[in-house]
Amino acid sequence: MALVIMKQILDEATKSNYGVGAFNVNNMEQIQGIMKAAKEVQSPVIVQASRGALKYTSMYYIKHMVAAAVEDNPDIPIALHLDHGNSLQTCKEAIALGFTSVMIDGSLKEDSKTPTAFDENVEITKAVVEYAHRFGVTVEGELGTLGGIEDGVGSGIVKLTDPDEAARFIKLTGVDALALAIGTSHGAYKFKAQPTLAMDIISAVKSKCPATPLVMHGSSSVPPELIDIINEYGGRLEHTMGVPIAAIQEAIKLGVKKINVDTDGRLAMTGAIRKFFAENPSEFDPRTYFGAAREAVYRVVRGKMIDFGSAGHARDYEPISLEEAKMYYN
Numbered sequence: 001m002a003l004v005i006m007k008q009i010l011d012e013a014t015k016s017n018y019g020v021g022a023f024n025v026n027n028m029e030q031i032q033g034i035m036k037a038a039k040e041v042q043s044p045v046i047v048q049a050s051r052g053a054l055k056y057t058s059m060y061y062i063k064h065m066v067a068a069a070v071e072d073n074p075d076i077p078i079a080l081h082l083d084h085g086n087s088l089q090t091c092k093e094a095i096a097l098g099f100t101s102v103m104i105d106g107s108l109k110e111d112s113k114t115p116t117a118f119d120e121n122v123e124i125t126k127a128v129v130e131y132a133h134r135f136g137v138t139v140e141g142e143l144g145t146l147g148g149i150e151d152g153v154g155s156g157i158v159k160l161t162d163p164d165e166a167a168r169f170i171k172l173t174g175v176d177a178l179a180l181a182i183g184t185s186h187g188a189y190k191f192k193a194q195p196t197l198a199m200d201i202i203s204a205v206k207s208k209c210p211a212t213p214l215v216m217h218g219s220s221s222v223p224p225e226l227i228d229i230i231n232e233y234g235g236r237l238e239h240t241m242g243v244p245i246a247a248i249q250e251a252i253k254l255g256v257k258k259i260n261v262d263t264d265g266r267l268a269m270t271g272a273i274r275k276f277f278a279e280n281p282s283e284f285d286p287r288t289y290f291g292a293a294r295e296a297v298y299r300v301v302r303g304k305m306i307d308f309g310s311a312g313h314a315r316d317y318e319p320i321s322l323e324e325a326k327m328y329y330n
Ligand SMILES: [Zn+2]
Pocket: 084, 186, 217, 218, 260
């Protein structure tokens, strides 16, 4: 199986009403951990790379490590997605590299910090859609701004998505999927108390645009047990609240089909490595501690695939090729 376009993964999820996790990757162990989980529970998967990840891996490593994941898992639908593209140029580079999906985050200017006006967001998003669809590549846009900052992305200003604007945005730009600001936040330090998400925004957008899968960013749950492991073995992280699984499950029922998870994987890896070093002070073979980190990613991702409902859906459909997707758009 070649890489699958994200549109198909999300459209299938819409048909059967489940959510698909989009997991950020930067190295081989993360990719292997995610794929072990996907294979075991037979789940489609979205693997995503931020601009930070592309820089860290000098781009080519991401491309070829994900190609290896595809070769190693021929029965699992995998989409490779650019997380928070900040310009047409960045999206073009990802498409040239073989990504089957890109996000253009036009809610922020190219500096990934300054919020844009609606028209400005429409303009850049439309330009990316026009370009990407020529190649059959899926496009995710974003309207509204999240709290928190991660990987250098974020204005620190929360502006929840206006459902009427969202409907207009989808129509004007032709985006395949839309990230909403409903009260989630990027990064590990999300909330002091249990967050209340604006579920009514999801329902309102869904009723206006039933065919468009919606996306939740900043949706790590920050489980206390992952923070505890880090702190037990010498770390110093504050306890905070993430997005509870029950809230994500409700959002999925209402129309969210892509759930971005980065922080939980980071926490799991860090805890596993700290614990390994504490318990094995004389060990110096990197395979041992990176192996432990890989297992930790696997456990977290496996749990999400079950919780989001994507487990068991890997063989529901035959993947359509980029060529077929091109014909669909043009
Ligand atoms: Zn995000």
